[in-house]
Amino acid sequence: MAISLGRRGAWMRAGTSIAALYFAGVPLAAAAQDNVAAEPASVEQSQPEGAAIVVTGTRVGRDGYDAPTPTTVVGRELLDAKAPATIVDALVTLPAFKNSSTASTAGVGNSGTAGQSFVNLRGIGANRTLVLLDGQRVVPSTAVGTVDVSILPSLLIERVDVVTGGASAAWGSDAVSGVVNFVLDTRFEGLRGTLEAGITDEGDNATYKGGVAFGTPLGDRGHFVISGEFLKAEGVAPFSRQNNRYPLATVVTNPGYAPTNGQFQRLILPYAYFSGVSWGGVITSGPLQGTRFGPGGAIGQFPYGHYIGRVYQALDGPADEPWLNELAYLALPQERASGFAKLSWDVGDDLSLYATALAATTRPGPYFTTPANTAVTGAFTIRRENPFIPAPIAAQMDSLSLTSISLGRYSADWGRGEVRRTNETWRGVVGLQGGIGGGWTLDAYAQYGRNTNVFIIGNNALVANLRNAIDVVQGPNGPVCRSTLTSPGNGCQPLNPFGVGVASAAAIDYVLGTSRAELELTQKVVAASVSGEPFATWAGPVSFAVGAEYREEQAVQTADALSQAGAFAIGNPQALEGGFDVREGFAELVVPLARDGGVPLHALDLNGAVRYTDYSTSGGVTTWKLGVNYAPVEGLRFRATRSRDIRAPNILELYSAPIQQSAGIIDPLSNTQYLTQTFSVGNPALEPETADTTAAGVVFQPRFLPGLQASVDYYNIEIDGAIATLSLQEIVNRCFAGSAALCDLITRSAATGAITRIDNPFLNLQSVKTDGLDIELGYSAPLGGGRFGIRLLANRVFSLETSDGVTSIDRAGDLLNGQPEWAGNLTLSYANAGFRAVADASYIGSGKYDVTFDTPTAISDNSVPARTVVNLQLSQDVGGGDGRRELFFHVANLFDTAPPPIFTISGGANYDRVGRAFRVGFRFEM
Template structure:
């Protein structure tokens, strides 16, 4: 860890500690709720003492009709997640979860960061709360990077697996993930941990410290943590160095039972080599070697625009992800402090401060490659080997096309540095007669600095490759220098590995910089109580409101602002949104303690929200609980949910992505190459989602400690905000959609030359499925097992029944598609925990189900089926007491015990498959 990083981390911790002074207040003593079996975790005794997320109403005997899953402190400790998202990523309700170890990285986007993604509906549709409050967005898609949260203070995680916009507002279409702080922690807790893979790489280190104590009427907590992971080089795993691809099936003959395509290994980049390859013409397949030598090579197979299939591994041939990383190196630190003040009676106040920083580094394709198009080499090029120049003269050639995978330029690298600062204060006060007032205010600011270096500057690269011999000096110069001697151009030699000079690379390679700052101010107030009773019990009511102001501003370097780089080119951006909303929620008991009506109650909520950018929208929820007999409960919820467009989607400027994207002109079905751009759309309106869930909860009296819940869900999103791909925009315009035609630029002949992919409210998403959760906790001595101890079993499962995506009238079935959508039908998470004395032994297993490699290739791809993968993990810890209230705990964990590699077809680790292999962690916790 650098000295600068240590100083800033310590400064953040000191700053947070200074905030811990008596001020306002949060929650005071809470009524004890009836346990919600669907929210039950392994430690039911603990969960019974808390109010879980899902409603603004707190009262004894209330269980929310919306399913809630609780990840308790025991799971957070036994699974030893390196980042909070690691405790979520294998839970069945989460799909396509992005982490530094499960998602690829690129020079744009959010690779290397961590997001919660319920139902696979996109992280932007999962609302992230920190102790019940919104966090300031920390990424360039306005989501929250979970690596910036203080893991050591998170006591549990509540996951609402259903629409919750009426209760919590925008972004809760798929649900809510609420990270709950242990605000009453007492004592000193220190942790050290290290880990390494069975391959001897990917090492990690972690250190954490927290303290809590009481000074008079003030309870203080403060601490921080540090984590570092070395990441994984792509070529550290053999399965990655044998690139996969879909090719023509050589065994296919019409009618022989084979299909025309097959998924194979050893598919290398066509029409390029590391030192350069002549593509097409009479000199085709001439390869340039070091020192000006050449040779003619034979392609492995007939080359297409995307691959050449070889019979085995070829270290002399490039592939698209040759320079990529399997997992991003990451270094992060967080600091947090809170002061909670007892104001007397049923009232308390709090103030807290949070600081977090995360640095992620990664690399991708070489800085200038054949992926950016073939290079035109003229016959007077200064560096052209003499024998090739002679051959060109004899053949009457004035130029040829060169394909070069410029490994010697070095990979394009990027560093993302994310920081967040947050201050929060609140008050909770009992007003008497069962009424409670809560108010809070928070201010958060995040900064995301992205540096992408070793990036080609388009104009300079074009000048440098056009090298000629100076008629005055006889030395290689850029052709442009002949007319502008002061332009500083340095010619580059592209013929043979290692031929580009350091001076040439320094001339045409540069660094793209973006500095994104986001600020969020929130004011919340709510009043809850029981205004009157029916014969079945008291009616509960909660009313409240919130004001939010979010602003965003991004500055970039001058070259990016001028779209000077071949790719990336972040653009200046600014905007702001003001949100004012009010809500009401009620629980009305309808029957209690009657035959076949042990409990019946109705839950309803409504919210009206005004966005300064997109108008006013209403959301609502109606649900109920019906318990015919004790231990059997039915629940149902119907809701209207929304997600408003964020600043990036509304205000992003037009940015070039590529200069030569292939497409088909729908006017004449001829292949074309166009420039592609992206942009925001100020005309966006909020997405609307209709969510329905119904389920049953069983907690039989004859089997104490057991609970089971089965819930069906159905989510339909209309007007979902998304970007159309290049070809659908062209096709839609041809079909008569004039709105899409406005995003196409054509030449004088009508041929498309550029297409802008803006954000549109055009997409429809429909998904449904079943969630299953079961838990059983037993005292083994009571079961007649003399050795005693406590056994906790827990199982969670999700089965998707549908996942359809509608784009411009075309419905795509994403269900079971592993390669494109990462949506297997089944996902499961099973765990067993045995505790006796100070010993705890755990085993858990996660299953990513089977599916198709790609749904669009059904009926065409011979080996389209992808087998499901089980990951088995073991954990153990031994607690040793060394005085009153003091413990010393040694723990260890093995992830991916069976060392399962990604299945065939996923050498890059796609589909959320583990990339590390067997991984060992050992650590120590000291508590006093």
Template sequence: MHCLFRTMVGERRFRSMIMVGASIAALSGTAHAQKSADREAEGNEIVVSGTRVVRDGYDAPTPTTVIGTEMLEKRAPLTIVDALATLPGFKQSATPGSTAQGATGSNGQSFVNMRGLGANRTLVLVDGQRFVPSTSQATVDLAMLPSFLIKRVDIVTGGASASWGSDAVAGVVNFVLDHQFSGLKANIAGGIAERGDGQNFTMSAAYGRNLGDRLHVIIGGEYYHHEGVPARSRPWSENRGDTTLIATPGYTPTNGLPRLTLSPFVYGNAPYAGVIVNPPLRGTTFNPDGTVSATPFAYCRSTTTLTASNELCDGPRDGRIYSTYYTVMTPKQDRGTGYIRFDFTPSDNITLHADALYGSSKTEFTSTLATTTVLGALTIPTTNPFVPATLRNQLVAAGQTAFTFQRSFLDFNNGDGFSHVTRHNRTQRYTAGLDADLGDRWKLRGYFEYGKNRSDFVFDTIPIVSRFREAVDAVVSPSGAIVCRSTLTNPNNGCVPLNPFISSGRSQQELAYYIGASESTLWIREHAAAVNLNGEPITLPAGPVSIALGAEYRKNSARQVVDALSAARAFVGANQQPLRGALSAKEVFGEVVVPIVKDVPLLNNLDVSGAARVTDYSNSGTVTTWKAGVNYNPIADLRLRLTRSRDIRAPNILELYNSALQTTVTVIDPRTNTSVAAQNFTVGNTNLQPEIADTLAWGFVYRPSWLRGFGLSVDFFNIKIKEAVGTLSNQDILNRCQAGNADLCTLVTRNAAGTITAITNQVLNLRRVDVKGIDFDASYAFDLGAGRMAVRGLANYVSKFQTSDGVTSINQAGSLLNGQPKWSADVTVNYNIGPVGIMTNWVYIGSGSYDNQYKEGIDINDNRVGSINYFNLQADYTQKVGNGKIVYYFKVDNIFDQSPPNEFPIVGNNYDRVGRRFLAGARFQF
């Protein structure tokens, strides 16, 4: 380690140590072990958010997970999403180091994605309340939350819309803050990757106390800094090129070759030095000063030309570009959060509370490279004054008047041709609420929230296409000067001619003409209010009937402004577009739990529950959601449960109002089996309707009285989404068009020669999604020697992840391209002996296919992706200091430095890309 940490001050002694095996329940399971542990620690029952009715996680019919304080601390996450992302029920969650950095990537933000159904189908709450979104897709950046005060995380896996509202199709993740905290606590930690990069530092502190008998105040803040991990900084990434799916060179329908090839050594056809790609001087390349090189360009295969967008090689090649060449492993990030809360109790039965939060997160990274692969190949006439004389003479002698030229411009930014991206998010959130005990077992809760988020996005050092083309088209003026051809007719246009053959020495005046920055600012605002009444109006022989009634209102609005060049789509990429839209919802809901039988032979406990919610959306009318559940204990050790629900998700502002976000994509034309670069336009749709999901979950919980400390839960789930809102991938549009879907063919634009030039990807209610699988949770805690051992195993099996557009239906369960391994697991072993604690963690991502729609040997050369195992280790030592304590901890992630599979990054962001890394720190509380 490069960092040493000094002891700060003591930490108040825990009232009890919560074992790891009882800190976390499976995404399918209950919080059965957590419940008993927290009761011992806190002296009363906890209430988790599987339901609006006041019940603990153990009794909730909807599968509910509770992640407790100790597990959050043991995992020592740099960001709160790191503690969730590896759990089997979460797939393709966005973390600062896991996803694409670019105009459409997450750009360092953190979004949870339950079951891989999309972050926009996972509802994020704080204390059961809405939190202002960070994006126009209604997703919440978890980095904005006050993680230093989170005491637990409640996770409801499906069946939650009737209880908690829209967006809960996959489930709910509710972050519960410690409002009763008193004293002072702090944390300081730093880390580094084994290869000397990725330096990071975090510190946080919180202070709470009573001011008199009626007022309680909590104030705190945290700061986090990560230096980032640069591109090409790992052995698996620096030489192997880009793993890409391309059309197989030399393929014909009758020669036995597979139609497509998935290979790690795929390079763009635009080398740094530049190359002529057409006969008779094909392969001619250039020196840095623009003169012709004596050494021709070394093609990987004689049959491979550079007129397509890629070149397939049989091994690493120097001087070549590939699409992930510029993609950083982890972006540079600075973020901070400040939080303050007041709880005022004017009487013993009423509590008024208010809080305020401010968060800031700034992320910086490199993105795309200026290359003719996306700018388009250059046709340069022999009369261009920058053409070397020897080359011009050869071309003229061969009867050529022009040639085709490809090049990656590494010199467009003082020797760094990459685009530089900065995203700065700032969040403000204010709430005020009331909790009242009305007596006779009735309670009233209500709150109002106002939040706003500002996101500034700058995509710098990016070519302006029309100006770049003008600058390349150089001529000699009548006065003998080299000028742009356009300057002859428009002398004051400011065009500075570009020499495409040199790779150094460009002037700032030249670069300023055809290089610019795409800038946008997005404002999100949210107003939300809710009131909830809980009570037990009657008592039956089996127990009290519990009910919850309530109403909610929320309004979200978004406005994005962009620079003039972006609005005109002048840049080669990015080109964020103006956006303006709003939507609101009015809701009423009710929920009831009715005990039927208790303490009867073979009917140890039986209760039923139900919930309903009516929602009136401003843009799509009224929708009703509902839920029904059964809990049945034939004996005390065994509980059976079943939940059936109707859930919804309303389209978000981006899906409704997006005005053609433009990107450049490389696709394979199924007509010709060739790779082509095309423009992609993602367009919103104001006619979208809410998507509807039918969720069925059933399973059992077994806690044998004869084996104290053991627990097992198994839950089956089936989620069927109708009229799913979304877009197909560009390749899917082409493949399904070729398969006969005429509606999708209207989204594809071809030129007169039949070449694909653009794909319009409109958001539609066009899909059905059917997800089916099983969640497992097994735990066992027992004394071992002088210490205590706890083992927790979580696993998830996906048997079906089927999508259908009405014509084509594909089951992508086991497809790693879609982030859906059939098997995934997370196993934790924790041993505490005296002041020492040791935790090991194994994360398993199962093997599968690259893409289930391809048949190996016919459609693709290799359709298999291997399994991946990650092992992590954490150790801590507790030192008592007066009435408090200090906990020193040390953690190693990815102990065996496991690299991603060869198919990374196209198989998604479930995988670690940084390698072995270390973290050390100290927590104190008193």
């Protein structure tokens, strides 16, 4: 068995405690073979003579070397056992991944990346995790440089290497928290396929998946492999679960709080609905406050409850009233199709010329999002002369001498916002790979990739048109917009806001529009490296690699004119054009200092790497790595690395025009909660982040207990000049504390003093420090004629501290930011005579909702309980003979474990929000 990134010659073995772990009697990194009666073999024993094992922890090649950088290897067997709809669904169960994006983490889903899949090591940002495909970069799927891993050819994935430490010297920028390398079986021969269908316990999110891969030799020198896959998932729509039909737990501001009265400043309450909007409109101030308008304009009383604030109030039970996440999907509907092909030709005994092509299309949605509502745009001012005011209300206004009323409305009857996205990726690579004589290997390639993302929000309110259409007077022939009197022919259509279903179709068409943005990203890469063993020390040959790379990335986004003018209530994508190019060179060296020297010097190796990178945007920077492997006796190994890593600013951080979002903040001037507009802004003066990463650990592989593998690794990552924006609450709080510069970022209403806008530029303002432990344990042994396997992965976060020079916050144990102190994944398996059972349990530890709520009266309940989700898969080989023909039945979330109430719909760690789900399928290989 050979594990390779193509044909890179004699590369070195994994720096991991589990590269040789056994899963159901098969090495995790091996192809799926069912030989459960066999005794466990070591990695070396399972390889044919001269075979190479290539792992992402290093770039140089040498047999029998364990790299010092910890690397978790997830083999095809484990991926099949987790039966993921997309590959990220399997990876997010590993504790090193935190806050990774999947189709079920979208929430309301207003953003342009909803429905895509991004891996996030350590939870310090997906843009600090470098994603590779066969050791090569992939064209980004977003302007922040992240790659949607769902587009990768999962049928051909042989394994996934997860380097859980800094790797910039070996692989380049963005590898601050590590590297995730998807290794393909591009020498596959035969036919492989899958056909699957699934549904939830509630009868929704019907999912259909199919794929086939084929590989064949072409004469004596050629080889061709091709694969294609398709996925359709119907999603989990709003209101489809008992616990998402009403607000189960919401953080609201307590209007009765004062610093000295002992009450909580914030309350976590059920049944928290908007306090100032209603489906057909509600008068929000003055003597007529609370008058609401229902179907057909029927007049009634708005149900005010408890803790009534500017945004929220709490009722006594479920009600038919709008609330913040009433349109949240627990899983987005999606369609995905992808294809991959590789043609290679041996131009020498060990040198191949190859070409690969990848094409993929993903279509999340359509799905609904926020309709026109005054919680975002501000309440309507309706003047007394408006002829749409119901007669009883007009009479009361006259008796009270009211010249206007303020109306809050959540206008679902006009049409909810509808989001549609299409993301297309094209990528081609040509390269030369293999031996070039004298023990040297060459890896040279040129790559071009293009990603096109179209993002559309339909039924999006046009704020100016909405204001015009609401301001109505009586004309000679009926109601008319006031603006039409001074500007005849302006197209304004008078809109009746008093009740559900009373607005005319013409008025609705006038106040709603469609925003559209198209983002095209291109990536060009030319790279070459050579590796070999130029000389030897007394302990063995020295391994050396050297290489150079040129990369160019460009982004161009076009947007409709109305969006660029900020005309819509939500979204408003802006035009964007920018890019950078980078030139870099690297060298890596492994020097053996002892080999088979007996106790206490069984083995000792040093590893070093250096890379110089020159960015067109920010200049040159040097990264480096030093590592050591020390084995005092066979089966016990100590490893340590120290590295300098970087992340260069991405195109969005450099060049973006203001990007509009909505966010809730508390104004310390009045202890009032606002839903305000915020705009993040690019900054061309940004410099690369720099990180110092330290890792040290021990690996235990005792000879007296074959099949046991264990490791414990400590990691410490310290990032300086981290690119970030301040939290909106921090901007407001510091302005209140006296920072004039931050007050300049805040816009307030001249009439009311309410915060209406906050600008938030990207800055090199933070330092980030995180440290913790990674624990891995695996064991496999014969049992009852079959084979039993156990694998445990655990992560303990000691700290995740961010500081901007003024405020320092340690987010360890902060569940709002997806940082449980403890997380783990336990897999138990048993295989016998073609039957296999796998139980997989993922644990997310308890913690605080928000660690910044650290005073006794900051919040009513700051605790979040732990959650464990258990999955079960049963499979049976029904073919016999050569190959594999396997039926499987998979149950996700076997015990239907719900997330903590505060995270029922969105936020927090990677909780399962869908509930128990079933999947059946047939896999074959022949």
